[in-house]
Amino acid sequence: MIDVLYFAWVRERIGLPRERIETGAATVADLVEELRAREERYAAAFADLSSLRVALDQELSSFDAPLAGVREVAFFPPMTGG
Amino acid sequence: MRVDVQSAPFDLGFELAAFTAGVRGAGAVVSFTGLVRDEAGTLSGMEIEHYPGMTEKAIRGIAEEAARRWALADVLVIHRHGRLAPGEAIMMVATAAPHRGDAFAAAEYLMDYLKSRAPFWKKELGAGGEAWVAAKDSDEDALKRW
Numbered sequence: 001m002i003d004v005l006y007f008a009w010v011r012e013r014i015g016l017p018r019e020r021i022e023t024g025a026a027t028v029a030d031l032v033e034e035l036r037a038r039e040e041r042y043a044a045a046f047a048d049l050s051s052l053r054v055a056l057d058q059e060l061s062s063f064d065a066p067l068a069g070v071r072e073v074a075f076f077p078p079m080t081g082g
Numbered sequence: 083m084r085v086d087v088q089s090a091p092f093d094l095g096f097e098l099a100a101f102t103a104g105v106r107g108a109g110a111v112v113s114f115t116g117l118v119r120d121e122a123g124t125l126s127g128m129e130i131e132h133y134p135g136m137t138e139k140a141i142r143g144i145a146e147e148a149a150r151r152w153a154l155a156d157v158l159v160i161h162r163h164g165r166l167a168p169g170e171a172i173m174m175v176a177t178a179a180p181h182r183g184d185a186f187a188a189a190e191y192l193m194d195y196l197k198s199r200a201p202f203w204k205k206e207l208g209a210g211g212e213a214w215v216a217a218k219d220s221d222e223d224a225l226k227r228w
Binding site for chain 2: 005007008009011055058059060074076077078079080081082
């Protein structure tokens with residue numbers, strides 16, 4: 001089981017802030033493919049990966065990163081702090 | 083080093099005075115404060131979302147890197163989340179160093195990295211509705227100078 005978190009417009013498009021997912025995905029990209037295939041709202045949120053960022057266990061990562069041992073995956077748009 | 087992520091407002095004067103009084107061996111303190119713009123009266127406020135846990139870690143990591151690059155006596159970062167009105171302070175950074183060059187450079191570095199590497203997302207609230215603030219290419223380009 002893995003915790004998947006969504007922030008900002010990704011959260012709004014999918015309609016929930018977090019969920020627990022049972023997945024055999026090897027990489028972040030594989031997980032994205034699984035999510036896209038679920039429902040239209042996921043396909044809409046993950047339509048353009050260049051406009052998304054991913055964090056694994058609260059560290060910025062990349063879509064080709066492996067998921068082995070990861071407990072928390074977060075998807076969000078580029079950050080706008082400061 | 084102090085990093086505070088909070089929804090409550092902060093007292094800029096008090097924080098800067100306390101930070102300055104607490105540093106030892108510094109000859110310079112530089113501070114920056116970011117405010118909610120009103121965009122010529124078209125904005126009624128701003129909603130700032132963040133990633134609890136990662137936010138604090140990310141800011142601390144950025145501040146630690148600044149402390150490796152420059153001779154700093156201390157660093158303070160306060161960043162708010164939640165709903166803010168135009169004119170309210172969103173965040174502040176303060177750096178203390180033996181000399182002003184390091185304090186200025188470290189403050190700019192902190193701001194450049196907080197902008198695009200700390201997990202905050204701003205949504206502008208206005209008469210015409212609400213809109214997520216898009217990250218700018220120039221924010222990413224700003225990191226290249228470091």
